[in-house]
Amino acid sequence: MTRNEITEQIVLARLTKGLTWQELADAVGRPVVWTTSALLGQHPIPADIGKVFVDMLGLDESAIAVLAAPPMRGGLPTAVPTDPTIYRFYEALQVYGGALKELIHENFGDGIMSAINFSVDLQKKSHPSGDRVVVTFDGKFLPYDWVSADS
Structure with a gap:
């Protein structure tokens, strides 16, 4: 199976x-x-x-x-997600991804947020204009470490 x-x-x-x-x-x-x-x-x-x-x-x-068994991770059926919920995350990253990248570099230096040493949480928050979705990504900062081939 x-x-x-x-x-x-x-x-x-x-x-x-x-x-x-x-x-x-x-x-x-x-x-x-x-x-x-x-x-x-x-x-x-x-x-x-x-x-x-x-x-x-x-x-x-x-x-x-x-x-x-270790799975084949990631991969959506299309390059641009068509499911409305998943698409909204894609859309949010298109709009805010550049700003988040700049702020990570400004606050941490040249590097990335790990998606391996990582957790994610989803909460429902009541709000007078309608419930809010709160998603928290918590990833370890990994600085780029450029090593020469001679090292």
């Missing part, structure tokens, strides 16, 4: 059983964003945690090994 096939089974089983992503995350003591991303195929899931998910979702035990 492929990772994509298992992901489809996970989504179907979660909906059929009426489980929320938060309930799945709570069952293994992991953050909900990480859990959701992992179950959608973006992170390897340690075998002990995979076993909990397999049991909760009624999946075949053979899925545990596939869930534990």
Whole structure:
């Protein structure tokens, strides 16, 4: 069974059983964003945690090994996302990406925010004009370290 096939089974089983992503995350003591991303195929899931998910979702035990394997990360079906929710993140980075890059360099120096040593959180915030979505990216700063070939 492929990772994509298992992901489809996970989504179907979660909906059929009426489980929320938060309930799945709570069952293994992991953050909900990480859990959701992992179950959608973006992170390897340690075998002990995979076993909990397999049991909760009624999946075949053979899925545990596939869930534990390093996945092919990233990659959207199109160069520009067409799903409206994902597109809004793309749009926000088009508008604010340059400013964020400049501010990172101004505050930290020449480097990047790690997406490996990283966490992300999503919160709902009440607001008189309508609920707000608060997304927090928390990545380690990695300075560029230009090393010559002779080093």
